[in-house]
Amino acid sequence: MKVAKFGGSSVASAEQIRKVAAIISEDHDRKIVVVSAPGKRDKNDSKVTDLLIELGELSLATGEAESELQAVLERYRSIAEELKIDGDIITLIETDLRERLATNRHNPGVFMDSIKASGEDNNAKLIAAYLKSTGLNATYLNPKDAGLLVSDEPGNAQVLPEAYDQLIKLRDHEGVIVFPGFFGYSPEGTLVTFPRGGSDITGAILAAGIQAELYENFTDVDSVYAANPNVVNEPVEIKRMTYREMRELSYAGFSVFHDEALIPAFRKGIPVCVKNTNNPSTSGTMIIAEREYFFNPVIGIAADDGFSTIYVRKYLMNREVGFGRRLLQILEDEGLSYEHIPSGIDDTSVILREHQLTDEMQERIIDRIKNELHADDVYIEKDFSMVMIVGEGMHNTVGVSARATAALARAHVNIEMINQGSSEVSLVLGVHQEDADRAVQALYEEFFGASDGTIQ
Numbered sequence: 001m002k003v004a005k006f007g008g009s010s011v012a013s014a015e016q017i018r019k020v021a022a023i024i025s026e027d028h029d030r031k032i033v034v035v036s037a038p039g040k041r042d043k044n045d046s047k048v049t050d051l052l053i054e055l056g057e058l059s060l061a062t063g064e065a066e067s068e069l070q071a072v073l074e075r076y077r078s079i080a081e082e083l084k085i086d087g088d089i090i091t092l093i094e095t096d097l098r099e100r101l102a103t104n105r106h107n108p109g110v111f112m113d114s115i116k117a118s119g120e121d122n123n124a125k126l127i128a129a130y131l132k133s134t135g136l137n138a139t140y141l142n143p144k145d146a147g148l149l150v151s152d153e154p155g156n157a158q159v160l161p162e163a164y165d166q167l168i169k170l171r172d173h174e175g176v177i178v179f180p181g182f183f184g185y186s187p188e189g190t191l192v193t194f195p196r197g198g199s200d201i202t203g204a205i206l207a208a209g210i211q212a213e214l215y216e217n218f219t220d221v222d223s224v225y226a227a228n229p230n231v232v233n234e235p236v237e238i239k240r241m242t243y244r245e246m247r248e249l250s251y252a253g254f255s256v257f258h259d260e261a262l263i264p265a266f267r268k269g270i271p272v273c274v275k276n277t278n279n280p281s282t283s284g285t286m287i288i289a290e291r292e293y294f295f296n297p298v299i300g301i302a303a304d305d306g307f308s309t310i311y312v313r314k315y316l317m318n319r320e321v322g323f324g325r326r327l328l329q330i331l332e333d334e335g336l337s338y339e340h341i342p343s344g345i346d347d348t349s350v351i352l353r354e355h356q357l358t359d360e361m362q363e364r365i366i367d368r369i370k371n372e373l374h375a376d377d378v379y380i381e382k383d384f385s386m387v388m389i390v391g392e393g394m395h396n397t398v399g400v401s402a403r404a405t406a407a408l409a410r411a412h413v414n415i416e417m418i419n420q421g422s423s424e425v426s427l428v429l430g431v432h433q434e435d436a437d438r439a440v441q442a443l444y445e446e447f448f449g450a451s452d453g454t455i456q
């Protein structure tokens with residue numbers, strides 16, 4: 001049995017959905033089909049999820065968002081008309097959306113999750129109807145009926161272990177299940193979405209739940225590339241990589257696959273294959289537990305922006321027992337998570353995602369560090385990017401860091417921070433955001449300049 005997930009680019013139009021139907025029909029092992037909301041039809045288009053966020057936020061703010069509602073309906077209407085699906089489905093989708101807009105308005109988090117999730121939910125119903133019209137035994141299944149139980153933080157659902165006791169039963173379901181990605185339900189019955197890009201997570205949970213032989217993640221590229229193709233021209237294709245390598249790279253900016261989606265697959269040992277809906281016959285990229293690495297210690301280079309640094313200097317900091325704990329307690333009191341904390345003997349930097357910080361919070365943090373920790377200097381800098389060099393071969397290869405820093409020096413990129421994970425499967429370099437693309441290009445040239453097109 002296989003789980004096949006089709007991202008927004010694969011279900012963005014009638015033409016794309018016909019390709020999805022052909023892919024499903026050609027392999028009867030594709031038992032569960034996870035679908036996202038319609039994505040972009042071209043680079044200037046909008047994802048339905050983004051249209052729904054606009055709709056929900058405007059409705060909450062002003063109570064009126066009719067044109068935004070019609071923009072969402074028009075996406076489904078154009079697909080349904082071209083696929084010649086029964087007209088009732090648009091009426092059903094409109095009724096559903098209006099009901100969601102009228103419910104949970106007192107709780108913005110729950111309200112927005114319901115609006116966002118309608119994109120996937122209604123697309124799954126529409127695609128199930130189309131698949132049935134082609135003669136396939138396909139049925140829509142709602143995550144609540146499937147038992148996809150998740151924690152209740154809006155926009156940040158985490159699957160609950162007890163969900164797997166229910167999901168295994170899907171193995172006995174007749175025909176093909178069409179399953180909306182991106183959300184589950186709390187034990188209290190509240191709809192909760194995963195973070196953005198979360199349909200990948202749904203697919204991984206279901207693959208783990210039914211103990212699938214393979215989790216296929218269909219997108220719009222032939223493979224996972226060694227660098228973002230929007231940053232490096234025609235990067236080499238990766239044919240095989242480990243869960244750990246993909247998790248590091250997708251955490252650090254490879255938006256082709258959600259980093260949290262690897263955890264359920266890794267825990268149950270489900271192989272993942274990233275494939276192209278527009279070119280399904282290619283082998284794609286296999287993501288597995290182990291791989292041999294011979295030719296290149298590095299398998300990929302990623303970059304993610306939107307980081308801030310809280311810089312703290314205090315003479316003899318390294319001699320003060322508990323300084324680190326007290327510093328992190330200040331962040332914990334503000335509900336902040338951090339990513340890296342490189343330290344010297346008299347200074348330390350806490351690197352965290354910028355979106356967490358408000359101006360008031362920054363003032364409170366600086367004030368507390370100065371007055372409670374008696375720091376000699378403390379300030380916060382914004383607009384950093386983290387550039388990640390990843391490869392299972394790095395931990396027994398001498399000189400990777402030297403090659404990386406030399407490459408950045410040649411590109412005149414200043415390194416603000418360097419951090420090697422204890423696993424040695426990744427090396428993180430902090431640079432200013434405006435240098436990030438140049439850094440990725442310089443590192444790619446250093447580690448892949450002589451490559452012949454693919455990494456085995």
Ligand SMILES: Nc1ncnc2c1ncn2[C@@H]1O[C@H](COP(=O)(O)OP(=O)(O)O)[C@@H](O)[C@H]1O
Nearest residue numbers: 007008009039219220224225227228254255256
């Ligand atoms: N290393 C990478 N390899 C392949 N694609 C990448 C990589 N980094 C970023 N991408 C981008 O990810 C896109 C696919 O992800 P996404 O837009 O979420 O697709 P989907 O709509 O299928 O979910 C690709 O079109 C590509 O532009």
Ligand SMILES: N[C@@H](CC(=O)OP(=O)(O)O)C(=O)O
Nearest residue numbers: 007008036049196197198199
């Ligand atoms: N549609 C949701 C969930 C998702 O995973 O979408 P996609 O498969 O297009 O990345 C989002 O945009 O976040």
